[in-house]
Amino acid sequence: MRPLPIIVGPTASGKTELAVRLAEELGGEVVSADSMQLYRHFDIGTGKPNQMELERVPHHLIDEFEPTQHIDAARFQQLADERLADIRSRGRQPIVCGGTFLWVRALIFGLAEAPPQSAHIRQRHRSRVERDGRPALHEELRSVDPVLAEKLNPNDMVRVSRGLEVFELTGRPLSQWQADHGFREPRFPVRLIGIERSREQLDERIRVRVTQMFEQGFVAEVRMLRDRGFADTRPMRSVGYRQINDALTADSPVDEAELQLKVYRAHRVYARRQRTWLRDEKVAWLAPDETDLKRALV
Numbered sequence: 001m002r003p004l005p006i007i008v009g010p011t012a013s014g015k016t017e018l019a020v021r022l023a024e025e026l027g028g029e030v031v032s033a034d035s036m037q038l039y040r041h042f043d044i045g046t047g048k049p050n051q052m053e054l055e056r057v058p059h060h061l062i063d064e065f066e067p068t069q070h071i072d073a074a075r076f077q078q079l080a081d082e083r084l085a086d087i088r089s090r091g092r093q094p095i096v097c098g099g100t101f102l103w104v105r106a107l108i109f110g111l112a113e114a115p116p117q118s119a120h121i122r123q124r125h126r127s128r129v130e131r132d133g134r135p136a137l138h139e140e141l142r143s144v145d146p147v148l149a150e151k152l153n154p155n156d157m158v159r160v161s162r163g164l165e166v167f168e169l170t171g172r173p174l175s176q177w178q179a180d181h182g183f184r185e186p187r188f189p190v191r192l193i194g195i196e197r198s199r200e201q202l203d204e205r206i207r208v209r210v211t212q213m214f215e216q217g218f219v220a221e222v223r224m225l226r227d228r229g230f231a232d233t234r235p236m237r238s239v240g241y242r243q244i245n246d247a248l249t250a251d252s253p254v255d256e257a258e259l260q261l262k263v264y265r266a267h268r269v270y271a272r273r274q275r276t277w278l279r280d281e282k283v284a285w286l287a288p289d290e291t292d293l294k295r296a297l298v
Helices: 013-025 049-055 073-087 099-109 121-134 134-144 147-151 156-168 175-182 199-215 216-226 241-249 255-280 291-298
Strands: 005-006 026-033 092-098 189-193 284-287
Touching: 005 013, 005 099, 013 049, 013 092, 013 189, 013 291, 026 073, 049 099, 073 092, 073 099, 092 199, 099 121, 099 216, 121 134, 121 156, 134 147, 134 156, 147 156, 147 175, 156 175, 199 216, 199 255, 216 241, 216 255, 241 255
Parallel strands: 005 092, 005 189, 026 092, 189 284
Antiparallel strands: none
16 A cells, blocks of 8 residues: 555644645545544634635545534544545545644554543533633643643643543553553554744744734634534634633633734644654655655655
8 A cells, every 4th residue: 555645744834735735746635634624613713725725636524523523533533544445445545634643643553442431521520620720630630640641731621631531430541551552553554744844934834824814803703603602612622712712701802912912822832732743753844845745755
Protein backbone atom coordinates (compact mmCIF):
# COMPACT_ATOMS: atom_id res chain seq x y z
CA MET A 1 0.00 0.00 0.00
CA ARG A 2 1.28 3.48 -0.85
CA PRO A 3 1.96 5.45 2.36
CA LEU A 4 -1.02 7.56 3.41
CA PRO A 5 -0.11 11.28 3.20
CA ILE A 6 -1.09 13.09 6.41
CA ILE A 7 -0.77 16.88 6.36
CA VAL A 8 0.15 18.18 9.82
CA GLY A 9 1.40 21.41 11.30
CA PRO A 10 0.47 24.21 13.71
CA THR A 11 -2.66 26.25 13.25
CA ALA A 12 -2.43 28.80 10.40
CA SER A 13 0.61 27.09 8.86
CA GLY A 14 -1.19 26.38 5.57
CA LYS A 15 -2.29 22.75 5.96
CA THR A 16 -5.52 23.05 3.98
CA GLU A 17 -3.96 24.65 0.90
CA LEU A 18 -1.15 22.07 0.91
CA ALA A 19 -3.66 19.21 1.18
CA VAL A 20 -5.72 20.59 -1.71
CA ARG A 21 -2.66 21.04 -3.93
CA LEU A 22 -1.43 17.52 -3.18
CA ALA A 23 -4.90 16.06 -3.83
CA GLU A 24 -4.99 17.79 -7.22
CA GLU A 25 -1.60 16.33 -8.14
CA LEU A 26 -2.42 12.79 -6.98
CA GLY A 27 -6.07 12.58 -8.02
CA GLY A 28 -7.07 12.51 -4.39
CA GLU A 29 -9.68 13.46 -1.82
CA VAL A 30 -9.11 15.10 1.56
CA VAL A 31 -10.22 13.55 4.87
CA SER A 32 -10.23 16.10 7.70
CA ALA A 33 -8.63 15.18 11.02
CA ASP A 34 -9.83 18.32 12.78
CA SER A 35 -12.04 17.82 15.81
CA MET A 36 -13.93 21.10 15.24
CA GLN A 37 -14.34 21.28 11.45
CA LEU A 38 -16.69 18.32 11.39
CA TYR A 39 -19.34 20.36 13.28
CA ARG A 40 -21.90 22.42 11.39
CA HIS A 41 -22.51 26.11 12.16
CA PHE A 42 -19.06 26.68 13.74
CA ASP A 43 -17.50 28.26 10.68
CA ILE A 44 -15.45 31.42 11.16
CA GLY A 45 -13.24 30.23 14.01
CA THR A 46 -12.49 26.69 12.84
CA GLY A 47 -10.43 27.40 9.71
CA LYS A 48 -12.61 25.24 7.48
CA PRO A 49 -11.76 25.01 3.77
CA ASN A 50 -13.33 27.87 1.86
CA GLN A 51 -15.81 27.34 -0.96
CA MET A 52 -13.13 27.47 -3.65
CA GLU A 53 -11.06 24.80 -1.89
CA LEU A 54 -14.12 22.59 -1.42
CA GLU A 55 -14.83 22.86 -5.15
CA ARG A 56 -11.25 22.05 -6.18
CA VAL A 57 -11.23 18.59 -4.51
CA PRO A 58 -13.76 16.51 -2.52
CA HIS A 59 -13.53 16.82 1.27
CA HIS A 60 -14.76 14.44 3.97
CA LEU A 61 -15.64 14.93 7.66
CA ILE A 62 -16.40 18.63 7.20
CA ASP A 63 -19.78 19.94 8.42
CA GLU A 64 -21.15 16.42 8.97
CA PHE A 65 -22.41 16.57 12.59
CA GLU A 66 -24.47 18.85 14.78
CA PRO A 67 -22.65 20.56 17.67
CA THR A 68 -24.70 18.57 20.18
CA GLN A 69 -23.26 15.28 18.89
CA HIS A 70 -20.12 14.05 20.64
CA ILE A 71 -17.41 12.72 18.35
CA ASP A 72 -14.29 11.44 20.13
CA ALA A 73 -11.03 9.95 18.87
CA ALA A 74 -12.43 6.41 18.74
CA ARG A 75 -15.43 7.49 16.68
CA PHE A 76 -13.17 9.54 14.41
CA GLN A 77 -10.95 6.54 13.79
CA GLN A 78 -13.98 4.51 12.75
CA LEU A 79 -15.29 7.26 10.47
CA ALA A 80 -11.88 7.91 8.91
CA ASP A 81 -11.29 4.22 8.25
CA GLU A 82 -14.61 4.07 6.41
CA ARG A 83 -13.81 7.13 4.29
CA LEU A 84 -10.28 5.94 3.47
CA ALA A 85 -11.60 2.57 2.32
CA ASP A 86 -14.32 4.22 0.21
CA ILE A 87 -11.88 6.62 -1.47
CA ARG A 88 -9.43 3.82 -2.29
CA SER A 89 -12.24 1.60 -3.60
CA ARG A 90 -12.93 4.26 -6.24
CA GLY A 91 -9.29 4.36 -7.35
CA ARG A 92 -8.64 7.69 -5.67
CA GLN A 93 -5.84 8.72 -3.28
CA PRO A 94 -6.92 9.69 0.25
CA ILE A 95 -5.06 12.53 1.96
CA VAL A 96 -5.61 13.23 5.65
CA CYS A 97 -5.32 16.83 6.86
CA GLY A 98 -5.71 18.23 10.34
CA GLY A 99 -4.23 19.67 13.49
CA THR A 100 -5.97 17.48 16.09
CA PHE A 101 -2.94 15.32 16.75
CA LEU A 102 -4.68 12.99 19.18
CA TRP A 103 -6.94 12.04 16.27
CA VAL A 104 -3.98 11.70 13.91
CA ARG A 105 -2.30 9.34 16.39
CA ALA A 106 -5.55 7.40 16.83
CA LEU A 107 -5.73 6.93 13.07
CA ILE A 108 -2.11 5.83 12.76
CA PHE A 109 -1.74 3.64 15.85
CA GLY A 110 -5.25 2.88 17.07
CA LEU A 111 -6.33 3.51 20.65
CA ALA A 112 -5.64 1.85 23.99
CA GLU A 113 -8.38 -0.55 25.09
CA ALA A 114 -9.66 1.69 27.88
CA PRO A 115 -13.32 1.57 29.05
CA PRO A 116 -16.08 3.49 27.21
CA GLN A 117 -17.23 6.92 28.30
CA SER A 118 -19.60 7.54 31.19
CA ALA A 119 -22.04 10.41 30.66
CA HIS A 120 -22.74 10.50 34.42
CA ILE A 121 -19.06 10.90 35.37
CA ARG A 122 -18.44 13.52 32.68
CA GLN A 123 -21.40 15.58 33.85
CA ARG A 124 -20.05 15.43 37.39
CA HIS A 125 -16.69 16.68 36.14
CA ARG A 126 -18.35 19.57 34.27
CA SER A 127 -20.20 20.54 37.43
CA ARG A 128 -16.93 20.45 39.35
CA VAL A 129 -15.29 22.75 36.81
CA GLU A 130 -18.20 25.20 36.94
CA ARG A 131 -17.90 25.29 40.71
CA ASP A 132 -14.12 25.15 41.28
CA GLY A 133 -12.50 25.84 37.91
CA ARG A 134 -10.42 23.74 35.49
CA PRO A 135 -7.21 23.75 37.59
CA ALA A 136 -9.05 21.95 40.41
CA LEU A 137 -9.99 19.09 38.08
CA HIS A 138 -6.41 18.93 36.82
CA GLU A 139 -5.08 18.71 40.38
CA GLU A 140 -7.48 15.85 41.05
CA LEU A 141 -6.05 14.04 38.02
CA ARG A 142 -2.52 14.71 39.26
CA SER A 143 -3.31 12.90 42.49
CA VAL A 144 -4.28 9.67 40.66
CA ASP A 145 -2.34 9.87 37.38
CA PRO A 146 0.63 12.26 37.68
CA VAL A 147 2.18 10.99 34.43
CA LEU A 148 -0.88 11.96 32.38
CA ALA A 149 -1.43 15.19 34.32
CA GLU A 150 2.11 16.31 33.48
CA LYS A 151 1.33 15.99 29.76
CA LEU A 152 -2.01 17.82 29.82
CA ASN A 153 -2.73 21.52 29.98
CA PRO A 154 -5.01 22.30 32.97
CA ASN A 155 -7.45 23.96 30.54
CA ASP A 156 -7.78 20.79 28.44
CA MET A 157 -10.91 19.73 30.28
CA VAL A 158 -11.92 17.01 27.79
CA ARG A 159 -8.70 14.99 28.20
CA VAL A 160 -8.35 15.75 31.92
CA SER A 161 -11.90 14.49 32.43
CA ARG A 162 -11.15 11.38 30.38
CA GLY A 163 -8.11 10.59 32.52
CA LEU A 164 -10.14 10.85 35.71
CA GLU A 165 -13.01 8.92 34.15
CA VAL A 166 -10.80 5.93 33.26
CA PHE A 167 -9.32 5.85 36.77
CA GLU A 168 -12.74 6.04 38.39
CA LEU A 169 -14.06 3.21 36.20
CA THR A 170 -11.06 0.89 36.45
CA GLY A 171 -8.90 1.98 39.36
CA ARG A 172 -6.01 2.11 36.88
CA PRO A 173 -4.40 5.28 35.46
CA LEU A 174 -5.02 6.00 31.79
CA SER A 175 -1.27 6.52 31.36
CA GLN A 176 -0.80 2.80 32.21
CA TRP A 177 -3.40 1.78 29.62
CA GLN A 178 -1.55 3.91 27.08
CA ALA A 179 1.85 2.53 28.09
CA ASP A 180 0.59 -1.03 27.60
CA HIS A 181 -0.70 -0.11 24.14
CA GLY A 182 2.61 1.52 23.30
CA PHE A 183 1.48 3.45 20.19
CA ARG A 184 4.58 2.01 18.49
CA GLU A 185 3.23 -0.04 15.59
CA PRO A 186 1.41 1.90 12.83
CA ARG A 187 -1.71 0.26 11.48
CA PHE A 188 -0.55 1.09 7.92
CA PRO A 189 2.29 3.05 6.28
CA VAL A 190 1.97 6.84 6.55
CA ARG A 191 3.91 9.92 5.53
CA LEU A 192 3.63 13.04 7.69
CA ILE A 193 4.01 16.24 5.65
CA GLY A 194 3.99 19.87 6.73
CA ILE A 195 4.99 23.39 5.72
CA GLU A 196 8.02 24.68 7.59
CA ARG A 197 7.66 28.22 8.92
CA SER A 198 9.65 30.19 11.47
CA ARG A 199 7.97 31.14 14.72
CA GLU A 200 7.88 34.76 13.59
CA GLN A 201 6.21 33.83 10.29
CA LEU A 202 3.65 31.67 12.06
CA ASP A 203 2.86 34.36 14.65
CA GLU A 204 2.20 36.84 11.84
CA ARG A 205 -0.05 34.37 10.00
CA ILE A 206 -1.98 33.77 13.22
CA ARG A 207 -2.35 37.53 13.73
CA VAL A 208 -3.68 37.96 10.19
CA ARG A 209 -6.07 35.02 10.52
CA VAL A 210 -7.50 36.24 13.83
CA THR A 211 -7.91 39.76 12.42
CA GLN A 212 -9.84 38.31 9.47
CA MET A 213 -12.03 36.24 11.80
CA PHE A 214 -13.15 39.34 13.68
CA GLU A 215 -13.67 41.28 10.43
CA GLN A 216 -15.87 38.43 9.19
CA GLY A 217 -18.06 38.66 12.31
CA PHE A 218 -16.61 36.12 14.73
CA VAL A 219 -18.31 37.70 17.76
CA ALA A 220 -21.67 37.84 15.94
CA GLU A 221 -21.32 34.16 15.00
CA VAL A 222 -20.74 33.18 18.63
CA ARG A 223 -23.78 35.24 19.68
CA MET A 224 -25.86 33.40 17.08
CA LEU A 225 -24.59 30.02 18.27
CA ARG A 226 -25.44 30.91 21.87
CA ASP A 227 -28.93 31.97 20.82
CA ARG A 228 -29.37 28.58 19.11
CA GLY A 229 -28.54 26.75 22.34
CA PHE A 230 -24.94 25.74 21.55
CA ALA A 231 -23.22 27.61 24.40
CA ASP A 232 -22.36 24.42 26.31
CA THR A 233 -21.39 22.21 23.38
CA ARG A 234 -17.92 20.77 22.82
CA PRO A 235 -16.96 23.00 19.85
CA MET A 236 -17.76 26.08 21.93
CA ARG A 237 -14.88 25.07 24.21
CA SER A 238 -12.35 25.27 21.36
CA VAL A 239 -9.73 27.99 20.95
CA GLY A 240 -11.30 31.33 20.05
CA TYR A 241 -14.88 30.27 20.66
CA ARG A 242 -14.20 29.71 24.36
CA GLN A 243 -12.71 33.18 24.85
CA ILE A 244 -15.59 34.92 23.07
CA ASN A 245 -18.23 32.81 24.77
CA ASP A 246 -16.75 33.61 28.18
CA ALA A 247 -16.73 37.31 27.35
CA LEU A 248 -20.38 37.23 26.24
CA THR A 249 -21.32 35.32 29.39
CA ALA A 250 -19.71 37.90 31.67
CA ASP A 251 -21.95 40.70 32.85
CA SER A 252 -19.92 43.50 31.23
CA PRO A 253 -19.61 45.23 27.82
CA VAL A 254 -17.53 43.39 25.20
CA ASP A 255 -14.38 45.22 24.10
CA GLU A 256 -13.71 43.62 20.69
CA ALA A 257 -10.16 44.97 20.42
CA GLU A 258 -9.22 43.48 23.78
CA LEU A 259 -11.05 40.25 22.94
CA GLN A 260 -9.25 39.97 19.60
CA LEU A 261 -5.90 40.21 21.39
CA LYS A 262 -6.97 37.51 23.84
CA VAL A 263 -8.00 35.19 20.99
CA TYR A 264 -4.70 35.85 19.20
CA ARG A 265 -2.74 34.93 22.32
CA ALA A 266 -4.80 31.77 22.79
CA HIS A 267 -4.04 30.69 19.22
CA ARG A 268 -0.32 31.31 19.78
CA VAL A 269 -0.36 29.09 22.87
CA TYR A 270 -2.22 26.41 20.93
CA ALA A 271 0.30 26.60 18.08
CA ARG A 272 3.14 26.24 20.58
CA ARG A 273 1.60 23.03 21.94
CA GLN A 274 1.21 21.72 18.39
CA ARG A 275 4.86 22.45 17.60
CA THR A 276 5.90 20.61 20.77
CA TRP A 277 3.97 17.51 19.66
CA LEU A 278 5.52 17.63 16.19
CA ARG A 279 9.04 17.99 17.54
CA ASP A 280 9.22 14.24 18.22
CA GLU A 281 7.59 13.17 14.95
CA LYS A 282 9.24 12.38 11.63
CA VAL A 283 7.74 15.02 9.34
CA ALA A 284 8.73 15.82 5.75
CA TRP A 285 8.88 19.61 6.00
CA LEU A 286 8.34 21.56 2.78
CA ALA A 287 9.27 25.17 2.10
CA PRO A 288 6.25 27.50 1.77
CA ASP A 289 6.98 27.98 -1.94
CA GLU A 290 7.70 24.29 -2.67
CA THR A 291 6.42 23.23 -6.09
CA ASP A 292 7.52 19.57 -6.18
CA LEU A 293 5.05 18.25 -3.61
CA LYS A 294 5.61 14.64 -4.58
CA ARG A 295 9.13 14.94 -3.22
CA ALA A 296 7.67 14.72 0.28
CA LEU A 297 6.20 11.29 -0.49
CA VAL A 298 9.57 9.68 -1.27
